[in-house]
Amino acid sequence: MKTAVVGLGIVGGSIALGLKENPDYTVFGLTRSESTAEYALSAGMISKGSTRPEEILPEAELVIICLYPDAMESFVRENAAFFRPGAVLMDVTGIKRGIVPQILAAKPPQCDFVFTHPMAGRESRGIKFASADVLKGANFLIVPAEGNRPESLALVEKLAKDCGFGKITRLSPEEHDRGIAFTSQLSHVIAVALVNASRNEAKVEALSGDSYRGITRIASINEDLWAELFMGNREYLLEMIALFEAEVDKIKLRLEESDPEGLKELFRSSARIKNTL
Numbered sequence: 001m002k003t004a005v006v007g008l009g010i011v012g013g014s015i016a017l018g019l020k021e022n023p024d025y026t027v028f029g030l031t032r033s034e035s036t037a038e039y040a041l042s043a044g045m046i047s048k049g050s051t052r053p054e055e056i057l058p059e060a061e062l063v064i065i066c067l068y069p070d071a072m073e074s075f076v077r078e079n080a081a082f083f084r085p086g087a088v089l090m091d092v093t094g095i096k097r098g099i100v101p102q103i104l105a106a107k108p109p110q111c112d113f114v115f116t117h118p119m120a121g122r123e124s125r126g127i128k129f130a131s132a133d134v135l136k137g138a139n140f141l142i143v144p145a146e147g148n149r150p151e152s153l154a155l156v157e158k159l160a161k162d163c164g165f166g167k168i169t170r171l172s173p174e175e176h177d178r179g180i181a182f183t184s185q186l187s188h189v190i191a192v193a194l195v196n197a198s199r200n201e202a203k204v205e206a207l208s209g210d211s212y213r214g215i216t217r218i219a220s221i222n223e224d225l226w227a228e229l230f231m232g233n234r235e236y237l238l239e240m241i242a243l244f245e246a247e248v249d250k251i252k253l254r255l256e257e258s259d260p261e262g263l264k265e266l267f268r269s270s271a272r273i274k275n276t277l
Contacts, residue, residue: 003159004028004060006075008040010121011092012066013130016045018163025162030056036127045130057082062155063089069099069228076113077106085110088152092118094180095232096143096173104145112152115143117176118165119184125222132164140165143176181236186244188226189237191219 003025005012012029019025029046030053031037037049050056057063057079067075072091083089089111093099096115107113120138140160144153153170160168171179195216198204204212230237254262 002026003062004056005064006030007066008127013127017132018135028056053079053082065091073102080108087111089113094229096176114156117141136164137166140168142170178236181240186240195219
């Protein structure tokens with residue numbers, strides 16, 4: 001299958017690497033810079049690369065759009081004439097409610113758009129940090145839209161399996177965005193807040209261990225992307241921040257009241273919940 005990857009950053013480059021050894025796919029790359037296309041060709045990620053949509057999109061039976069949320073709609077609308085009739089288009093974007101109606105309105109009617117979210121990535125950015133290893137066993141989310149053809153959904157599921165993803169889950173845009181606000185975005189909120197708080201603490205580097213390093217690994221954040229993701233999902237994210245603050249307040253109260261047994265019960269509760277996950 002002729003497959004075009006639009007945007008060869010961490011996710012796009014990793015997917016291209018995940019498919020390159022599979023004879024079922026011929027992978028093309030569409031990028032904004034000649035140097036990125038040249039690097040992808042030299043690294044064997046793609047068999048053809050270009051900065052010109054008209055040279056890539058008309059051939060592609062499957063188009064994987066790996067762009068930031070705010071760039072998605074304009075790319076689809078501006079290049080609608082270049083998509084191959086009957087092609088399946090898909091995204092990898094971390095929010096859905098706002099973009100689904102925009103993309104469905106912008107896409108060519110003869111193309112099917114399947115919304116997805118590969119739960120894989122790294123704190124670094126750029127094609128040189130792409131790796132097929134980050135896909136192995138990772139969760140893959142599919143958010144079906146009205147009018148999706150069953151064969152299109154099956155095609156995307158096959159691609160996920162061929163890349164090495166683990167559990168594949170289908171859910172609504174609301175389920176996706178609310179869940180991601182907790183499992184992904186809130187984690188980044190905590191990491192950013194903890195690292196920013198450390199600017200006032202002496203000897204953090206000397207005193208930090210695995211706990212601090214593990215929690216703060218994702219604090220080296222892509223500010224452009226994550227600002228879009230936070231703002232695009234701010235209602236659910238604010239809800240999850242409030243939920244987290246309520247749990248922190250429980251710990252704070254036990255400390256203020258010198259209540260070790262109360263602390264122990266909170267610890268036992270977290271252990272029970274963690275062991276079920």
